[in-house]
Amino acid sequence: MGSIATIHGFLRTFHPEIGNPEDGVKFGPSTSNKEIDVFYKCTWNTHRIRQQKDAQMPKGIPDHVFNFPENYGHEQCGLPITDEALDEVRELSGVMDVGEDFLDADVRRECEQIIPEIDQVKPADAADTYLFLKHNYGQSENM
DSSP states (O other): OOHHHHHHHHHHTTOGGGOOGGGGOOOOOOOOOHHHHHHHHHTGGGSOBOOOTTOSSOSBOHHHHHHOGGGGTOOOOOOOOOHHHHHHHHHHHOGGGSOSOOSOHHHHHHHHHHSTTGGGOOGGGHHHHHHHHHHHTTOGGGO
16 A cells, blocks of 8 residues: 555544445545645535536535435444544654655756756646656656
8 A cells, every 4th residue: 555545544543433444545646736726625515516417425515415415315424533643643654744846856847957947837828737757757868
């Protein structure tokens, strides 16, 4: 398991009533990105979802559905976690020792070669910039 999955599994061990801690982890592509996070917090989670045929998700505003599931015929499934458990998992995992830059130095260097003025990219251009970077990564010696 990856670091985040390990942390998740560890914290779930404090709640044995929910079964195997590894069952709560799904692996897939990472979506960690500041612009995506801002989009979800400011746009997606506050927009209204219409009633959809055969959809299991209730209509409404995602933030409201999450915070008041009983109003939509659901129940709160969050698990309480103590500060002590968070402190323990932080220390055991070393997750806070990573620092600010999550990119390998070689990866960062190549990305900065392809897009030297990344601070000039506007959020509206993020998707096109990502596609440009994806297309050109690994080919920088030809540029």
